[in-house]
Amino acid sequence: MKENIAEALLAIGAVELSPQQPFTWSSGIKSPIYCDNRLTMSYPELRNKIADGLVTLINAHYDQPTVIVGTATAGIPHAAWVAERMNLPMAYVRSKAKSHGKQNQIEGVIAAQDRAVVVEDLISTGESALRVAEAVRQAGAEVLGVVAIFSYELKQAQRAFQEAGISYISLSDYPTLLKVARQKGVLTEEELCKLKGWNPEIPVSNETL
Numbered sequence: 001m002k003e004n005i006a007e008a009l010l011a012i013g014a015v016e017l018s019p020q021q022p023f024t025w026s027s028g029i030k031s032p033i034y035c036d037n038r039l040t041m042s043y044p045e046l047r048n049k050i051a052d053g054l055v056t057l058i059n060a061h062y063d064q065p066t067v068i069v070g071t072a073t074a075g076i077p078h079a080a081w082v083a084e085r086m087n088l089p090m091a092y093v094r095s096k097a098k099s100h101g102k103q104n105q106i107e108g109v110i111a112a113q114d115r116a117v118v119v120e121d122l123i124s125t126g127e128s129a130l131r132v133a134e135a136v137r138q139a140g141a142e143v144l145g146v147v148a149i150f151s152y153e154l155k156q157a158q159r160a161f162q163e164a165g166i167s168y169i170s171l172s173d174y175p176t177l178l179k180v181a182r183q184k185g186v187l188t189e190e191e192l193c194k195l196k197g198w199n200p201e202i203p204v205s206n207e208t209l
């Protein structure tokens with residue numbers, strides 16, 4: 001599955017490289033790579049595969065969720081497709097409360113007795129998913145864990161999730177993406193070398209590839 005999803009992300013052009021003019025991630029990290037999972041919603045076959053995969057992860061790892069919670073914005077459509085498949089209520093959490101209207105951060109219903117699974121499109125530092133998890137906890141509900149389409153497997157994220165006492169699982173990850181890119185000849189050896197070593201927080205070794 002990890003290889004499958006990585007291959008599909010490469011095939012739809014979700015992965016972009018820009019070593020000369022690095023992308024700025026939401027955490028402020030400057031990166032030579034950006035993985036735009038938002039594009040997956042435009043591909044019905046792939047988005048179905050992702051939703052099925054996320055449901056499989058949830059069923060295998062999290063016991064009897066009662067609500068599926070999307071992270072705004074990129075997690076929202078995937079959370080909706082997962083909730084639909086599982087016939088569960090859905091909510092989503094904004095990065096911060098609205099400054100107008102009802103000033104909600106949480107949209108939809110999350111009740112104190114709920115057991116929530118958070119659906120995220122991508123985990124870099126984990127800050128966004130953990131912010132959502134914290135809001136869910138503030139609402140009194142239990143967070144069973146987080147599922148995501150892709151994770152960079154940053155050690156920083158692993159530490160943050162551990163500190164919060166929350167687990168996360170992803171359908172694919174950065175080491176797998178590089179492995180598949182090499183197998184498919186999508187990236188040159190020089191590009192792969194740069195992508196392996198650009199961030200010491202990412203444990204991509206020669207063995208991984």
Ligand SMILES: O=P(O)(O)OC[C@H]1O[C@H](OP(=O)(O)OP(=O)(O)O)[C@H](O)[C@@H]1O
Pocket residue numbers: 026027071072073074075120121122123124125126127128129
């Ligand atoms: O693990 P993190 O370091 O928090 O980074 C990952 C987050 O960054 C992106 O969202 P972005 O902030 O670009 O907003 P969007 O979902 O509204 O596009 C992505 O969709 C994740 O939510």
Ligand SMILES: O=C(O)c1cc(=O)[nH]c(=O)[nH]1
Pocket residue numbers: 024025026027033034035036037122124125
């Ligand atoms: O950390 C981020 O903001 C980020 C990285 C990435 O590769 N893709 C994305 O959508 N967000």
